[in-house]
Amino acid sequence: MKRREFARSLAAAAAVAAIPSVRLDAALPRRAPRVNGERLNGWLTAISEYGKNPQGGVTRLAYSEADQAARAYTMQLMRDAHLDVSVDAAGNIYGKRTGHDASATPVIFGSHVDSVPEGGNFDGNVGTLAAIEVARTFAEQGVTTRHPLWVACWQNEEGGTWGSHLVTAESTSAERATVARSGKSIDEGIRALGGDPSRLATARLRTGGVHGYLELHIEQGGHLDRRKLDIGIVEGIVGLREWDVTIDGFANHAGTTPMNERRDAMLAAARFTEMVNRVVTAEPGRQVGTVGRIQAFPGAPNVVPGKVTCTLELRDLDDRKIQRLYDGIVAEAQTIGARNGTTFGFHEFVTHESALCNERVRTLIGASAGALNFTTLSLPSGAGHDAQNLARVCPMGMIFIPSVGGISHSPREFSRAADITNGANVLLGAVLAMDAADFGR
Amino acid sequence: MKRREFARSLAAAAAVAAIPSVRLDAALPRRAPRVNGERLNGWLTAISEYGKNPQGGVTRLAYSEADQAARAYTMQLMRDAHLDVSVDAAGNIYGKRTGHDASATPVIFGSHVDSVPEGGNFDGNVGTLAAIEVARTFAEQGVTTRHPLWVACWQNEEGGTWGSHLVTAESTSAERATVARSGKSIDEGIRALGGDPSRLATARLRTGGVHGYLELHIEQGGHLDRRKLDIGIVEGIVGLREWDVTIDGFANHAGTTPMNERRDAMLAAARFTEMVNRVVTAEPGRQVGTVGRIQAFPGAPNVVPGKVTCTLELRDLDDRKIQRLYDGIVAEAQTIGARNGTTFGFHEFVTHESALCNERVRTLIGASAGALNFTTLSLPSGAGHDAQNLARVCPMGMIFIPSVGGISHSPREFSRAADITNGANVLLGAVLAMDAADFGR
Numbered sequence: 001m002k003r004r005e006f007a008r009s010l011a012a013a014a015a016v017a018a019i020p021s022v023r024l025d026a027a028l029p030r031r032a033p034r035v036n037g038e039r040l041n042g043w044l045t046a047i048s049e050y051g052k053n054p055q056g057g058v059t060r061l062a063y064s065e066a067d068q069a070a071r072a073y074t075m076q077l078m079r080d081a082h083l084d085v086s087v088d089a090a091g092n093i094y095g096k097r098t099g100h101d102a103s104a105t106p107v108i109f110g111s112h113v114d115s116v117p118e119g120g121n122f123d124g125n126v127g128t129l130a131a132i133e134v135a136r137t138f139a140e141q142g143v144t145t146r147h148p149l150w151v152a153c154w155q156n157e158e159g160g161t162w163g164s165h166l167v168t169a170e171s172t173s174a175e176r177a178t179v180a181r182s183g184k185s186i187d188e189g190i191r192a193l194g195g196d197p198s199r200l201a202t203a204r205l206r207t208g209g210v211h212g213y214l215e216l217h218i219e220q221g222g223h224l225d226r227r228k229l230d231i232g233i234v235e236g237i238v239g240l241r242e243w244d245v246t247i248d249g250f251a252n253h254a255g256t257t258p259m260n261e262r263r264d265a266m267l268a269a270a271r272f273t274e275m276v277n278r279v280v281t282a283e284p285g286r287q288v289g290t291v292g293r294i295q296a297f298p299g300a301p302n303v304v305p306g307k308v309t310c311t312l313e314l315r316d317l318d319d320r321k322i323q324r325l326y327d328g329i330v331a332e333a334q335t336i337g338a339r340n341g342t343t344f345g346f347h348e349f350v351t352h353e354s355a356l357c358n359e360r361v362r363t364l365i366g367a368s369a370g371a372l373n374f375t376t377l378s379l380p381s382g383a384g385h386d387a388q389n390l391a392r393v394c395p396m397g398m399i400f401i402p403s404v405g406g407i408s409h410s411p412r413e414f415s416r417a418a419d420i421t422n423g424a425n426v427l428l429g430a431v432l433a434m435d436a437a438d439f440g441r
Numbered sequence: 442m443k444r445r446e447f448a449r450s451l452a453a454a455a456a457v458a459a460i461p462s463v464r465l466d467a468a469l470p471r472r473a474p475r476v477n478g479e480r481l482n483g484w485l486t487a488i489s490e491y492g493k494n495p496q497g498g499v500t501r502l503a504y505s506e507a508d509q510a511a512r513a514y515t516m517q518l519m520r521d522a523h524l525d526v527s528v529d530a531a532g533n534i535y536g537k538r539t540g541h542d543a544s545a546t547p548v549i550f551g552s553h554v555d556s557v558p559e560g561g562n563f564d565g566n567v568g569t570l571a572a573i574e575v576a577r578t579f580a581e582q583g584v585t586t587r588h589p590l591w592v593a594c595w596q597n598e599e600g601g602t603w604g605s606h607l608v609t610a611e612s613t614s615a616e617r618a619t620v621a622r623s624g625k626s627i628d629e630g631i632r633a634l635g636g637d638p639s640r641l642a643t644a645r646l647r648t649g650g651v652h653g654y655l656e657l658h659i660e661q662g663g664h665l666d667r668r669k670l671d672i673g674i675v676e677g678i679v680g681l682r683e684w685d686v687t688i689d690g691f692a693n694h695a696g697t698t699p700m701n702e703r704r705d706a707m708l709a710a711a712r713f714t715e716m717v718n719r720v721v722t723a724e725p726g727r728q729v730g731t732v733g734r735i736q737a738f739p740g741a742p743n744v745v746p747g748k749v750t751c752t753l754e755l756r757d758l759d760d761r762k763i764q765r766l767y768d769g770i771v772a773e774a775q776t777i778g779a780r781n782g783t784t785f786g787f788h789e790f791v792t793h794e795s796a797l798c799n800e801r802v803r804t805l806i807g808a809s810a811g812a813l814n815f816t817t818l819s820l821p822s823g824a825g826h827d828a829q830n831l832a833r834v835c836p837m838g839m840i841f842i843p844s845v846g847g848i849s850h851s852p853r854e855f856s857r858a859a860d861i862t863n864g865a866n867v868l869l870g871a872v873l874a875m876d877a878a879d880f881g882r
Contacts, residue, residue: 221697238696242742253849254731255679255756255823256662259722266732270714277708281700290695291707293740301683301733301752301791311742315696350742382696408694 033141037421040133048121057411061182062114062156063189070113081136088203090166091195093153101146109214110152120413127216128153130424145435147211154386164386167203210394212434215387216427222406230374232400237381237388238315239354249342251306263341266305271336287316317380355388361397368429474582478862481574489562498852502623503555503597504630511554522577529644531607532636534594542587550655551593561854568657569594571865586876588652595827605827608644646834653875654831657840657868661824663847671815673841678822678829679756680795690783692747704782707746712777728757758821796829802838809870
């Protein structure tokens with residue numbers, strides 16, 4: 001484990017004060033308290049028992065028994081941190097702490113504790129437990145804030161950021177009939193967690209009703225780890241669109257159909273896949289494009305495929321760039337189809353617009369990291385997070401810590417204890433800075 | 442339906458006589474008899490009732506009830522043609538007719554009556570019933586041959602030319618444990634058809650024991666139909682090799698893994714598929730190459746595939762060309778893998794060497810067609826046939842008739858009645874010419 005000096009220098013404090021766009025008012029203590037990193041990492045070890053897999057990591061699908069057990073543990077940690085624990089109608093857990101201004105809107109910070117099948121011990125857990133540790137540190141060191149603080153544990157992040165979605169947007173019962181990996185529908189899951197789908201309106205967060213949102217998370221790419229940097233300041237959560245692509249040709253006998261008379265859907269799919277890679281990498285930037293699933297019909301070694309279905313996914317922080325790439329891909333697909341008598345059809349089935357982090361929140365995260373002498377990198381989040389939903393109603397920011405090898409959603413997912421402690425301390429400073437900031441309302 | 446003149450001109454007779462490599466001795470009648478085309482096409486309509494599908498065509502899987510019913514009908518037609526009917530230990534049906542030379546080896550001709558799932562009414566049936574019609578015509582018109590004539594109906598052609606394989610090669614009980622589409626193993630199927638797997642040796646045909654083999658079949662490509670030609674003279678049955686191809690990369694999050702850090706097995710598979718097409722079409726010839734089946738793992742729209750499996754099939758009349766193409770493909774696959782950190786593995790799971798038609802048999806088929814004023818085309822068979830197995834033990838030849846649009850293995854498979862009658866008459870003439878020929882033993 002690497003160790004770092006946490007002492008805050010006068011020079012760093014001056015650097016924070018010099019950032020003109022953040023007003024660090026009197027509420028920011030001259031010397032910010034520090035979290036108890038040993039305690040926090042102990043909690044992370046403890047929560048890894050819920051849904052533990054024999055080969056390591058956890059399977060803690062939302063609404064499962066393991067999920068509910070981990071949530072009960074989380075609520076106990078919140079109570080130990082002197083937080084006022086409640087479950088809202090959407091099944092999200094809040095641990096609340098009063099501020100000294102009765103009219104102020106809450107600062108919300110947190111993450112989730114559910115996992116993908118055969119997931120790791122850090123995705124979600126780090127952000128949730130670090131948020132509780134920040135609140136406990138405030139309680140122990142007598143720090144009071146102007147705004148109320150709400151530590152959030154959002155339900156069913158891995159199944160599509162459902163908990164944070166339900167409190168920031170309308171939903172229909174038909175949408176909530178979606179069956180999660182646990183086998184329960186969203187509504188059944190909400191009830192299993194102590195929520196009430198018929199009273200979702202009572203849980204809604206609205207613009208003007210939340211001061212700001214912060215989330216600490218492991219970086220699910222390898223940028224920080226590879227470059228040996230301490231803290232990632234997230235620019236935003238990329239937009240994501242997914243299409244089912246259907247390529248129609250004509251199925252034929254692979255032995256008797258000459259090469260120049262084939263309408264081979266598989267050959268067209270191959271040209272399509274290579275073209276997607278070429279189009280996406282043809283311009284500078286961090287956009288990504290993926291063909292992740294494919295099937296050929298009838299799918300026999302001795303039959304020229306008459307039909308292929310595959311998926312196309314595009315992500316970028318700029319939704320207009322996604323649209324431009326997609327338009328280029330569709331145009332080139334038509335040319336590919338014309339070459340061998342095949343036709344392409346596209347059906348979009350997932351659309352997530354990008355969510356930009358608030359520029360002033362990014363600045364105050366940078367100031368918090370700088371005050372601790374941490375190296376930082378500004379980067380987009382290629383993965384989705386609850387923060388993208390909170391951005392609908394308030395200024396939002398995210399803090400990343402390194403994940404070794406950029407591995408996530410795997411038992412091999414690993415973040416070092418020191419990095420977790422660092423992230424929690426940056427979160428602590430950012431919460432205080434956000435509490436002190438005036439976002440112009 | 443098109444109609445043709447069948448009258449044989451003196452000029453055509455002279456043309457046959459002028460072909461130097463075939464000795465047409467006194468056994469060939471000056472005026473060959475003609476089959477009863479109306480009767481033959483009536484039988485084809487009648488046999489289409491066995492395993493008939495609601496949407497047309499038949500599903501007559503080997504060893505099924507429909508297959509057994511069609512075989513019973515076939516045996517009755519053989520008896521009506523004064524043939525001596527038997528089922529050998531491998532489950533093949535023979536209808537035998539004595540020749541006037543007691544020491545002569547048999548001329549065998551026939552085909553099969555089983556079908557693929559949702560197959561058509563012509564593949565196999567045309568050759569089997571035309572062979573019976575030829576024998577019946579000989580019986581009715583008092584034609585006797587020197588060699589015995591055996592009309593064959595081979596079992597389970599569509600499942601891998603099993604019946605003809607079992608009588609021309611060794612097999613093990615492990616091989617015959619293969620489960621056919623009907624759900625029965627080969628051995629179970631043999632017993633269901635009246636054969637006896639323990640006595641297969643009694644059914645063996647051996648080199649020197651068969652004078653020659655002829656098979657009439659629909660062309661499963663569209664060459665004859667497209668060029669409006671009457672008869673195809675088959676050059677041989679192409680060799681066929683199939684490989685499972687495994688491409689290993691590294692599965693990763695599609696949102697967080699930059700394009701230049703991916704080891705994307707799907708992209709490698711796409712480049713492979715396009716390369717196969719390029720390599721196969723880069724040189725003149727009738728070789729074909731197909732990627733017919735593909736699967737990506739884990740196969741989610743939002744995961745860069747870490748593994749892809751697909752198939753490669755190559756066919757050509759020249760086995761050395763198949764090997765050369767394969768070597769080129771493997772070399773290029775390694776280059777493709779090196780481009781993005783993926784590796785290719787090849788596992789061959791089907792190998793059929795090509796089977797060339799006997800050159801003198803091809804000549805006598807051409808002479809028979811020429812004597813009837815039919816237009817002809819020499820061409821390879823891209824599909825497999827029982828004839829490829831008979832080539833192991835005797836001179837072999839195949840006659841093709843047009844299949845409209847080149848469609849086969851489909852309810853839409855269709856051959857015109859006049860073309861079927863033409864094919865049967867060419868078969869009749871070829872049987873007589875083969876009976877008269879001395880292949881040098």
